[in-house]
Amino acid sequence: MGVSNLVFAVILAVALGFFARSAKRLKRWLNIGHEEVRTDHPDQRTKNFLLIGLGQSKILRDPVGGMMHALVFWGFCVLGLGTLEIMIQGLYTPFTWDVILPRFLYLPYVVSQEIFAVFVLIPVVYLLYRRLVIKPKRFAEVSGADAVFILSMIATLMLTLLLLFVMELRTGASPDGRIISGLLLPLFSSVSAETAHLVARGSWWIHAVLILYFLNHLPGSKHLHVLTSLINVWFSNTSGPGRIGAMRPMDLEAENAEQFGASDVEHLSWKNLLDGYSCTECGRCTAVCPANTTGKLLSPRMIVVKTRARLTEKATTLDAIAASGGTASEAQTAVLAKNLLDDWITEEELWACTSCRACVTECPVSIDQLDIINELRRDLVLMESRFPDELAPALTSLERNGSPWAFSASDRAQWAEGMDIPTMAELVEKGEKADILFWVGCMGSFDDRAKKITVAFARILQAANVRFAILGQEETCHGDPARRMGNEYLYQMLAKGVIETLDGYNVKTIVTFCPHCFHQMGSEFPDIGGNYEVIHHTDYIERLLEAGRVPLDTEHGQRLKVAYHDSCYLGRYNEIYDAPRNTLKRALPIMELVEPPRTKSRGMCCGAGGGRMWMEENVGKRVNVERSEELLATGADQIAVACPFCMTMITDGVTGAGSSVPVLDISEVVASRLLPIVSV
Amino acid sequence: MKIAVCIKRVPVMEVKFAITADGSRVDEAGLKYDVNDFDLWAIEAALQLKEKNGNVGEVAVISLGPDAAQEQIRKALAMGADRGVLLKADSIPADGLAIARALAAEIKEGGYDLVLFGRIAIDSMNQMTGPMVAELLDLPCVTNVFKLDISGSTGRAERALEGATEVMEFPLPAVLTIDDGLNKERLPSLKGIMAAKKKPLDVKPAQLGDAKVTVHKMALPPERAAGRILGDSSAAVPELVRLLQTEAKVL
Helix, strand or coil: CCHHHHHHHHHHHHHHHHHHHHHHHHHHHHCCCECCCCCCCHHHHHHHHHHHHHCCCCHHHCHHHHHHHHHHHHHHHHHHHHHHHHHHHHHCCCCCHHHCCCHHHHHHHHHHHHHHHHHHHHHHHHHHHHHHHHCCHHHCCCCCHHHHHHHHHHHHHHHHHHHHHHHHHHHCCCCCCCHHHHHHHHHHCCCCHHHHHHHHHHHHHHHHHHHHHHHHHHHHCHHHHHHHHHHHHHHCCECECCCCCCCCCCCCCCCCCCCCCCCCHHHCEHHHHHHHHHCCCCCHHHHHCHHHHCCCCCCHHHHHHHHHHHHHHHHHHHHHHHHCCCCCCHHHHHHHHCCCECCCECHHHHHCCCCCCHHHHHCCCCCCHHHHHHHHHHHHHHHCCCCCCCHHHHHHHHHHHCCCCCCCHHHCCHHHCCCCCCEHHHHHHHCCCCCEEEECHHHHHHCHHHHHHHHHHHHHHHHCCCCEEECHHHCCCCCHHHHHHCCHHHHHHHHHHHHHHHHHCCCCEEEECCHHHHHHHHHHHHHHCCCCEEEEHHHHHHHHHHCCCCCECCCCCCCCEEEECCCCCCCCCCCCCHHHHHHHHHHCCCCEEECCCCCHHHCCCCCCCCCHHHCCCCCCCCHHHHHHHHHHCCCCCEEEECCHHHHHHHHHHHHHCCCCCCEEEHHHHHHCCECCCCCC | CEEEEEECEEECCCCCCCECCCCCCECCCCCCEEECHHHHHHHHHHHHHHHHCCCCCEEEEEEEECHHHHHHHHHHHHHCCCEEEEEECCCCCCCHHHHHHHHHHHHHHHCCCEEEEECCCCCCCCCCHHHHHHHHHCCCEEEEEEEEEEECCEEEEEEEECCEEEEEEEECCEEEEECCCCCCCCCCCHHHHHHHCCCCEEEEECCCCCCCCCCCCCCCCCCCCCCCCCCCCHHHHHHHHHHHHHCCCCC
8 A cells, every 4th residue: 555545545535534524414404304214115106216217207308408418317327336446546556347247248338328428528628608608587686606516517527538548558557448538649649658647647647536526516506416416306295105296295283283384494395405505597487487487586596505505504503503502693593593485485486486387396306385385375374374365265264254255155067957957965865876977166156157168068968868966055166275384273173074074975076177176175175085086187187088988979070270278277187198089088088289399298287376376467468477478379269178266367367468369178079079978 | 442233143145035924024944144244343343442552351242033143153263353252132123213122221231332333133133233323322423434533532524425425524432333344354264263262241131122023924936937039030929029019918
C-alpha cells in the first residue's frame, strides 16, 4: 500500500463519514412527519419500482428530455460498476474487475464503461444546452444554478473517465475492448507515454475525488433525487397500490385527535416529506397544471419545493435548539412559530387547484402533490373554517338539502315524470327487484342541461331492457364536493347516510354518468364501509352495445368529426379512456374521432373539479375557455363529454367563443341513434 | 359583559311543505331542521363582539323548542358560543307572547347585558318575540340592526330603512333584533364541533303559560295552472289574441 492509497483511504473515509451523517440526518427529519404504512402490496410496489423507477416509464412521457434523462440514468447504473472499481483501486491500485470476473463478463464490462460514458456525455451536453440556451418555460420558476453546476460536474466526470481510458490505452496499460478509446487515440498520438501516464493518474484522481464530492453535494441539493427517487417510487401510491386518486382516509372519531389536516410539516406523513426530498424541480407537474398554465398562483412544483424548504427550516432549527441544550433564541422561536400553511403556501394557491391529478400523473418520480394540497385544505376548513365565501352556500346546502345546490329533494326525480321508471322504494313495495341502480347525481337531478343526459341514458337503459331503478327522493349527495373542498366532516356525514340507504336496499351494482359520483362511490366508499360495483355509463353503454342489446339505427348518418374531452375523474382517476371513445365509434360508425393536443392521461381539466365548480375564477384566463378553444381548434363538428361538470364548463366555453358546435354527452350521442320504440 | 342569543329551530325551506290531514299544522315527515338564518347572523354578531371586545365574558344561547332543538344549540356552540339553554316545549306555541314570557323569565335570571334575536323566524314570520321580550323586561329595544358597536355601557346600532340608514344609541342592557347584512355566519369547524360536545347545555321546561293565540287552519296556496303553448309560428297569433280577449280578458 503506497502513500497515495493512504491519502485516498483518508479522503474516502472522510467523504463516507460526512455522507453517512447527512443521510442519517435526512432520515431523522422524515420522522417529523407522522407515521403511515407504505409497505403493503410489495409486489405492486416492486412493479412500480421496476417500470417507473428503473424503466423510467414516466419520464419518457416527454420523449426528448425523457430519453436524455433515461440515458443518463441507465448510464449511471452501468457506470456504477466502474465507480466501484475505481474506489477499490484507490485503496489497492492493481485492482480491476478482471481479477474477479470471468473473461466473457469482463469484456462486456470494459466495452460498456466507454459506451455509457458517451451515452451520458451526449445527453448532459444537450441538457446543459437546454438549460443555458433553449431555457424551456417550466425551468423559469426556480433557480437553475444548481442544475447547471451538477450537469457540469457530470460532464467533467465523463470527460475524465474517457480521458483516463484513452491515456491508459496510450501507455498500453489497457484491457482489450476499449473501442472508443481506440478511435480517439489518434488525437493524442503526439502525447508521450510519460505524459499520458501523468494525465491518466490526474484524470483518475479528479474523477474519484469528484465522485466523493458529488456524493456529499447531493444531500443539500435538489439533486438529492438521485438518491431518494427510486425509494420514493417504491413507497408511492400514485400508480397504486390502493385505489388511485382516493383521498387519504381520516378518522374523525379518533381519541384525542386534535389536528385534522395539515398546517405544518409535522401534520404531513413521512412520505409527503420524502416527496420533498425526491423533487428535482423539473417542473413537469407545473407545466401541465391547468391552474398554473392559465395564470393562477398555484404551482404544484412549488407546493413540494416549499414543503421541503419548510421541513429544512424547521428541522435545522430544532436541531440547533437541541444542540444548544434545549433553549431557543427569539429568532428560533419565531421560526418554529411559522407554518407551512400561510407562511409558505397561501390559501390562494390551495383553492386554485382543480384536483385534476395532471401533476401527480406527470411526476416521473411518483410525487403526490395533490395529497399535500388536500391535507392543507382540510386544515383550512376543519380547523379554521377558512374557505372562499363562494363555497359557503354549497356547503350549507349540502348540509341542509343533501345537494350542493339549494333544490328540494322532492324534485329529484322530476325528470322521470311520464317515463315509467321505478324507484327502489316502489320496487320493494311490489316485491320486485332491480339489476342495477341508476345513480342520477345532483347535477343529473337538478341541472336543466344535465337532466337531458339523465333522460338520454334512461332511454338507452329502457331500449336495452335493463331492469333498473332510481332512488328518487331518497338520493342525496355522497359528499364528494365537500370532501374535495376539505370538509371531511360533512363528507363523512353525507357518505354514511348514502351507504345506509344503499345497504337498506341491498344494492350491489350502481351505474352513474357523473365521474365524480363514480369515483367517490367506487373508489372512496370502501374506506368508510360502502362496497358496491360502480360502473360509469360510458363503460356500461359500451358493454350493452357490445352485447348487441341496444337497437341502433343502421343508417350510417352523417360523417362527423367528433372530439372527445376526457374527464379527469374518469381518466386520470380511473384510467377509463377507451370506453367513451369505443362507444362513440359504435354509435357513429363513420365518424372521425379527432383528439385535441392534450388528451387521455394528458387531458386538460375543464376547470370544475376540486370544488372549483362553486368558485369564481377571476385570475388569469378561465380554464374552461382555454380548454374549449383547444377542443374547437380540432375542427370538430361535435364535442363529446362524459361528465355533467365538463358539460357545463365546455358548453360555457364554446358558447363564449361564439361557436355553435354542439357539446353532447356520450349517452346523448347514443340515444340520438336509437331506433324509435315500436309499440306493438 | 354577558350576551344571550335566542335562536329557533326551523325547517329547512327547500322542500315542498305539506299540511297534516286535520289542517292544523305542517306535516313534519321528511323535514330537516337548522338554525333560523337570522338567528345565525345574531350568533355571528355576538361572537364577533366577543372577539372584538375583551370584556365579553360569555355568549349564551337560548332556544325554546323540542328536545331535538339541542342539535341547533350544539351548532351555535360549535360556532363558538359558550353555553346553551334549552327551554323544552314539545311544540312551539303560535302565541308569540307565550314564547316571549318563557324566554324573558330565563333571560332575567341570567343577568345579560345584551340580548340578541334574529329579526324574524323564517317559518312563522312573526318578528315579535324580540320586542316582546324587551317589553317584558323593560329594556330598550332596537330592531332590524345591520351594524353594531358596543363601547362601555352604551351601544350604537344602525338599522336599514327604505333608502336610508337610521343610527340608534342605547344604554345596556338592551334587546336587539339582527337583520341580514350584518355579517355572514361562520361555518363551524370540526374543532368547534368537537369542543361543542363538551360545552354545558342545560335543559329545563319552558314556562309557557297560556297561549292566547292558536292556529285555526293552515292551507297551501292553490297551485298555478300550467302555461299553454299555442304554437311557435305566426299562425298561432289569431288564437292567442282570441284567448287573451275571451279567456284572460286582458285585451
